Each structure stands twice: as structure tokens, then as C-alpha cells.
Amino acid sequence: MTPSFTKRESSPSPGRQPAPEAKLVDAVPLLDLHRQYLQIRSEVLAAIESVCASQHYILGAEVEGLERELAEFCGARDAVGCGSGTDALWLALAAAGVQPGDQVLTTPFSFFASASAIVRAGARPMFADIDPRTFNLDPTQVECCLRRSPHDKLRVLLPVHLYGQCADMDRLQHLAGEFHLSVIEDAAQAIGARWGSEPDKARSAGSMGISAAFSFYPTKNLSAYGDAGLVTTNNAEMAAHMRRLRNHGSPRRYVHEEFGWNSRLDAIQAAILRVKLKYVEEWNDARRQRAATYDQLFAGAGLTATEKTTAAERTESAAPIQLPQTSAQAHHVFHQYIVRAYRRDELREFLTARKIGTEIYYPIPLHLQPCFVYLGYLEGDFPEAERAAKEVLALPMFPELTEEEQCRVVESIADFYC
Numbered sequence: 001m002t003p004s005f006t007k008r009e010s011s012p013s014p015g016r017q018p019a020p021e022a023k024l025v026d027a028v029p030l031l032d033l034h035r036q037y038l039q040i041r042s043e044v045l046a047a048i049e050s051v052c053a054s055q056h057y058i059l060g061a062e063v064e065g066l067e068r069e070l071a072e073f074c075g076a077r078d079a080v081g082c083g084s085g086t087d088a089l090w091l092a093l094a095a096a097g098v099q100p101g102d103q104v105l106t107t108p109f110s111f112f113a114s115a116s117a118i119v120r121a122g123a124r125p126m127f128a129d130i131d132p133r134t135f136n137l138d139p140t141q142v143e144c145c146l147r148r149s150p151h152d153k154l155r156v157l158l159p160v161h162l163y164g165q166c167a168d169m170d171r172l173q174h175l176a177g178e179f180h181l182s183v184i185e186d187a188a189q190a191i192g193a194r195w196g197s198e199p200d201k202a203r204s205a206g207s208m209g210i211s212a213a214f215s216f217y218p219t220k221n222l223s224a225y226g227d228a229g230l231v232t233t234n235n236a237e238m239a240a241h242m243r244r245l246r247n248h249g250s251p252r253r254y255v256h257e258e259f260g261w262n263s264r265l266d267a268i269q270a271a272i273l274r275v276k277l278k279y280v281e282e283w284n285d286a287r288r289q290r291a292a293t294y295d296q297l298f299a300g301a302g303l304t305a306t307e308k309t310t311a312a313e314r315t316e317s318a319a320p321i322q323l324p325q326t327s328a329q330a331h332h333v334f335h336q337y338i339v340r341a342y343r344r345d346e347l348r349e350f351l352t353a354r355k356i357g358t359e360i361y362y363p364i365p366l367h368l369q370p371c372f373v374y375l376g377y378l379e380g381d382f383p384e385a386e387r388a389a390k391e392v393l394a395l396p397m398f399p400e401l402t403e404e405e406q407c408r409v410v411e412s413i414a415d416f417y418c
């Protein structure tokens with residue numbers, strides 16, 4: 001197969017070094033943070049130096065600056081920095097008034113923290129199946145679940161914007177309104193993602209629920225150099241409550257009105273995130289461009305179905321790879337580029353042998369995790385989440401990924417199926 005491609009033009013923003021030319025090597029990493037670091041190294045080191053010069057390492061001006069900038073970026077009134085995305089979910093649930101014995105409805109197909117934070121807030125997770133096209137919580141399944149039986153203890157609907165694509169917030173918010181549920185977005189993977197059919201009126205991830213949790217884990221589209229997280233909200237009272245909760249429930253020094261915990265954000269992480277926030281839209285655009293390149297390369301290689309392919313024709317030999325699908329209303333930021341693949345595990349081994357990085361997000365749906373046995377779910381309860389867990393494969397995706405590397409990934413997959 002000889003896929004054709006044109007050279008991508010990019011003009012780096014002022015203050016940033018051009019992306020280093022990737023060597024024509026045969027290894028293709030799933031993610032290479034080094035290439036990003038080389039572009040922003042001097043700015044990042046200056047930001048760290050400035051924090052060291054101030055000797056103010058926790059909360060303070062850098063954290064407040066980041067909170068202001070991120071609230072504005074997401075179109076939210078307030079933002080509260082904290083120690084991780086997991087803590088951000090926990091803060092959001094606690095500030096929403098979730099109590100022991102309450103229930104929270106979420107997706108069974110996500111990172112563990114989407115459900116473990118519910119348990120940590122004292123509540124019981126409930127699941128509804130996913131939409132097989134987007135991997136996000138399926139509003140039709142949510143509706144079935146809500147109408148099937150009364151759920152007096154259900155307080156919160158917690159959709160996850162998985163892989164960088166927003167869940168169907170129009171339909172989910174409509175259902176939440178009807179059933180008197182608060183919506184908390186798990187936006188850990190979706191900084192910069194938007195939802196809405198008219199681009200001018202699209203709403204940003206982080207502005208749609210009563211609050212939203214972000215993670216800045218080093219692999220995320222906006223990432224710290226350690227653990228960090230943040231909650232956005234349009235509710236000033238909730239923001240103030242979360243500020244207390246992240247600091248031992250303390251409104252002022254040595255006064256504790258309730259039990260919180262220590263989840264204060266480091267000034268160094270905030271300073272690094274402020275440097276990177278300036279570039280995140282550009283990086284997200286680059287991810288979208290690379291996703292489009294993959295789509296073209298897979299179609300050109302005849303590895304995937306076209307719109308005209310019928311379900312019966314979707315066999316391994318006709319269409320071994322199913323490409324990620326984007327809802328018409330979604331501005332997808334491709335935190336991950338996820339395909340469904342026939343003989344996924346064998347393909348992964350083959351690519352590993354060729355030094356091509358891949359990952360499975362996520363191999364075990366949450367309702368089948370050993371620690372959730374007490375919830376009483378069984379295999380077969382959420383067939384789409386279970387099927388996704390068997391079929392999904394994340395391919396190399398990051399803003400500096402080159403077309404040569406993408407060609408090598410697609411050529412190798414073609415070699416596996418030929």
C-alpha cells in the first residue's frame with residue numbers, strides 16, 4: 001500500500017520553538033510528550049523559575065490565575081483547582097450535595113475514577129449502556145433506566161465526554177430536567193470540546209452541567225507535569241464550597257466547619273498549565289487534523305467500511321477496521337483516536353512487535369470490575385460497553401505525530417489483515 005500525503009504546514013506561535021522534525025524511525029509511540037516539551041521548554045522553565053522565586057508553592061496567585069483563565073476558556077463562571085481529576089469529580093459530587101445512600105447514574109465504559117469518585121462521595125453508582133457509535137452514555141438507555149422503575153435516591157447524572165467527544169448533552173440534560181437530576185460532566189478527557197449543531201452557539205465542555213471535572217494528568221490534551229485537576233461551575237456558592245472542601249473544609253485558618261480533605265493545587269503545576277493553555281486550541285486542531293488523516297489513510301487502504309457498506313458486508317476481509325464516529329453536534333478534540341478492530345488483541349501484538357504503540361481504553365467495563373460486584377450487575381447487562389471493551393484500540397495520537405508515522409501505522413495494520 002502506498003498512501004499519499006501532502007506536507008502539513010504549521011506556523012508556531014510566538015515564544016514557541018517549531019516542532020522538532022521527527023526522524024524517519026520505525027517506532028511510532030502512542031504519545032511522545034518530549035516533542036511538546038522541546039517546543040515550550042524555555043517558557044515552562046521560566047514559569048517554574050518564577051514560582052520558585054516567589055516561594056509560594058500552594059494555591060496563591062498562579063492557581064487563581066489558572067482558575068480565571070480556565071473558567072473563561074470553558075465559558076464557566078468559576079473554576080476551582082485541585083489535586084487531580086479524581087478529586088475534581090469528588091469535589092463536584094460533594095458540593096452538589098450527594099450524600100451517603102444517594103445514587104449517581106453514569107456510563108459503564110470509562111476510566112475507573114468516573115465511578116470510584118461516586119463511591120468516595122458515599123453514593124452508589126448506577127450504569128446505563130453506551131451508544132456504540134460514540135462510546136458515550138446513550139440517552140435512550142438512560143431514559144429506559146429512568147422510566148423502568150422509580151429511583152428516589154438518584155440525584156446526579158454524570159456523563160463522561162469520552163476520548164474528547166461530548167456526550168449527547170441536549171438529550172441528557174432534557175432527561176435530567178424531567179427527572180430532577182443534577183448534571184455533572186466528567187470532562188477529564190475533553191478540554192476544548194464543544195457540543196451544539198450551530199458552531200456559534202456550541203457550548204463548551206465544562207459549561208453545560210452544574211459543574212464539570214477536568215484532569216490534567218500528563219497524558220491529557222492539557223497536561224501538567226504531575227497530578228492536577230479542576231472543577232468548573234456556574235454556581236458561585238458551589239465554587240466557594242469546593243474551595244473550602246479542597247482545604248480541609250476550612251473557611252479560614254484553623255476553623256473547620258465540615259470535613260474536607262487536602263486537594264490543593266500546586267503553584268508550579270498551575271504555572272505550567274497556564275503556559276500550555278495558550279496552545280491547547282492549536283494542539284486540539286492538530287489532533288483533529290491527524291484524525292482526519294487517519295480516516296483518509298484507512299479509507300485509501302480499503303480497511304474500513306464506507307457509508308454504503310451494509311451490516312452484512314462488514315466482515316473482517318471487507319472492513320476489518322471501524323473508524324471513530326463523530327456526532328454532527330460534536331466538536332471532537334481527539335484525546336484518543338479509537339478504532340474498533342477485528343482480532344483486536346492479535347493486531348495489538350503485531351503492532352507492538354513493529355514498535356507501534358497502542359492501548360486499550362478500557363478492557364474491563366466498570367460494572368464487571370471486581371470491586372463493583374456488590375452492585376449486582378452481571379455480564380450481559382450492558383452489551384455495547386462489553387463489546388467496546390473487546391474491540392477498541394487506541395492508535396498513536398498527539399499533535400506532533402507526523403504523516404509518515406501515521407502512514408506507517410496504517411500500512412502495518414494493512415499488513416496484518418492482508
Ligand SMILES: Cc1ncc(COP(=O)(O)O)c(C=O)c1O
Nearest residue numbers: 084085086111113114188215217
Ligand atoms: C474519564 C476520566 N475521568 C476521571 C479521570 C481521573 O483523572 P486523574 O487521573 O487526574 O485523577 C480520568 C483520568 O484518566 C479520566 O480519563
